[in-house]
Amino acid sequence: MEDDRPTAGRTDEDEAAEDAPADWSKLAYTSRKRIELMPEEALYLAERGTIELWSETVGDDGELLRVPMSIQQAWAAIIGHDELTLERFNVYAQLKRLGYVLVRSRSTTPLARPLKATTVIPRSTLELLQLPFTSLHRAFLRLFRSLLALPRSLFINPITLGVTRVLAKGEGRLRSLVGTGRWTSYDQIFSKLQIVPSGWDTPLPRGPLPKTPSVLAPLIPTTAPSCGLPSLEEFPYQTFFNVYKPITKFRKSAPPPPDFEIVVIKCVLLILPLALGLAAVGVAHPLSETTALSSPHNSLNHALSGKASEFVSVSNGTFYQNGKPTYIVSMNYWNALNLAASAEAGGNLSRFSTEMQQMADKGVNNLRIMASSEASQFGIQPFRMYPALMISPGVYNEEIFIGLDRTLAKMSTLGMTAVMTLNNFWHWSGGISQYVSWATNSTIPYPPSWDPTLNPPYGDYSTNGSWGSYLGNDTYSGFPGYAGRFYNDTSISNLTNTWWRSHIKTVINRRNTINGRIYKDDPTIMTWELMNEPQDPPLEWVTSTAEFIKSLAPKQLVTVQNWGYYDPLVANSSSLQSAIEFADGFLTNVSQWSVDIGKPVILEEFGMARDNWENVAKGAPNSSYLYDPSAGTTHKDTYFTFVLLTVLDLWKGGKAFAGTGWYDLYDGDYAMDIVKHQADEAKKHLNSTS
DSSP, rough: OOOOSSSOOEEEHHHHGOOOOOGGTTTTTTEEEEEOHHHHHHHHHHHTTTOEEEEEOOTTOOOEEEEEEOHHHHHHTTTTTOOHHHHHHHHHHHHHHHHEEESSSSSSOSSSSSOOOOOOOOHHHHHHHHHHHHHHHHHHHHHHHHHHHHIIIIIISSOOOOOOOSOOOOOOOOBTEEEEEEEEHHHHTTOOOOOOOOBTTTTOSSSSSSSSSOOSSSOOOOOOSSSSOOTTTTTTOOOOEEETTTSOOOOOOOOOOSSSSEEOOTTTSSSSOOOOOTTGTTTOOOOOTTOSSSSSSHHHHHHHHHOOGSSOOEETTTTETTTEEEEEEEETTTTTTHEEEGGGTTTTHHHHHHHHHHHHHHHHOOOEEOOOOOOTTTTTOTTTOOOOOOEEEEOHHHHHHHHHHHHHHHHTTTTTTEEEEOOSGGGOOOHHHHHHHHTTTOOOOOOOOOOOSTTTOOGGGGGOEEEEEEEEEEESHOOOOOHHHHHHTTTTTTHHHHHHHHHHHHHOOOTTTTTTTBBGGOEEEEEEOOEEEESSSOOOHHHHHHHHHHHHHHTTTEOOOOOOOOTTOOOHHHHHHHHHHHHHHHHHHHHHHHHHHTOEEEEEOOOOOOOHHHHHHHHTTTTSTTTTTOOOHHHHHHHHHHHHHHHHHHHHHSSSSSEEEOOOOTSSTTTTHHHHHHHHHHHHHHHHHH
């Protein structure tokens, strides 16, 4: 038996004229006395009883048979083909009932395959007399086959029950939702079913996801229309229907500009874009005669890409955004990609949403986040970010990647920009030491303070400084020497950096599954940072890596980092005063240096531990955690006030500092009020000078 789909919704005009709508010009294409219907049009009219759909099959004797279809058969045959999904048909049918005129914005050809020609040959009188006997013969054959199949259905397969789903992608048959096999009762089937949680932030599981998952792709792949648009599988946020008001003068052969354009998304399976807005609505039509782009596909990418002025840029030592100077109030939020992942992947969306709003309320307009984390081939490691984004070189955990997507989408809605950290010298995210471990299949020499087997579960903090030492000739002992092999050891550095550059390319070219933007085209991303706290990297490595990133993402900035220290275990003011004096000299020197080179500087990561001598008095680190957050913040508050206001004064004086970042704060800390004061003062200064 051949394909029993209806013949592309076509019907002969003389056969359909009796029940046809009054104005076919608003519904169908007409050509050579033939009315051509799109699938949704044919199904809609069949539901109303206006037309009757027929399927074509070949009988046992080779004769072409045309059999009328029930409405249920029509639904099964049409939904899932020619890019028509259930959601799109429901939208079409509802608006049609309200009187609107709908046509597809994608210029598909209504006919999926040629209509088979049928030649009617005049029959003789003898043939006409034989017709009743021929029909009776066919009926007896069907009855005989049914009787032969009866024993098998009664005895060989006692009871076969099936729970079916939609047509499997790429196949034309139904599959069991609960697997193959014989089922003798409904209880057996129901025991295999489960409630799948879903919602705006929980896509239904679909197995391994491609880089750009699409739930709007046709169930059975069809030839993509040659209309210059990207396929729906490549990007689902495209206008599908052009809609005209009932009073619009309309002919399908010469349609006017639409009154509305509609994108149909199934939000239970694909999260509704948070920042897409109306960007993709203008896909089918150029923005104007003067701004028309080379093709609709380019128009789509343009709509999803930020305008040049939306990207943070640098001019004369100052950051600019949307044509105006800007001041960066930043915070280190390194664990964002894990917090924003699904609960099944260890995320906490409630906490993520709360913290993002708290930071926005305090004036934070930039976040420094990890765009990398690596897993060990030796199982769970101490004090690591888990689950990791990269499971092994080139292999990713898509759920964590979606967490990064969700972070950037949320930042966009809050008006924040991001510093994307692409690697880490230290091992708490895996970092370059994990690349060395992959390349050499060796274990990482963790320092004693990070080894929970020494004084479990806290580690040996009495040797907190035992990280190794610089031995000269670009060599280290201990952990720094091991990690530094990433760019210093020529026997493995080519392999480790090849893996890393592949990761950089993957991240920069990723399309956000939440809002559809490619990372390199998203103005939410202000800066790509090579690495967190690199220790004495070769200058040639820094230069070549920065050039590589800039070649992939020319609209965005590239940065590196430097650092200093403070002893949190000294209760008197000596250590605090030393930290302030160091910070004062550091800020002054770096400020002058930034003026000399004409580049703005962000005090990207600074902070001070809590009054941890209080925890020592409680028995830390032997019987309690040295960095217990119940400790006070007297030194922290003094230090934050000095640093934040010093940077703000340098910026106001044109000394090229353009923002601050920090870590180790809680929402109830007084330091958050200091941050808010800094943000308010910066805003006042910008308003007074604009």
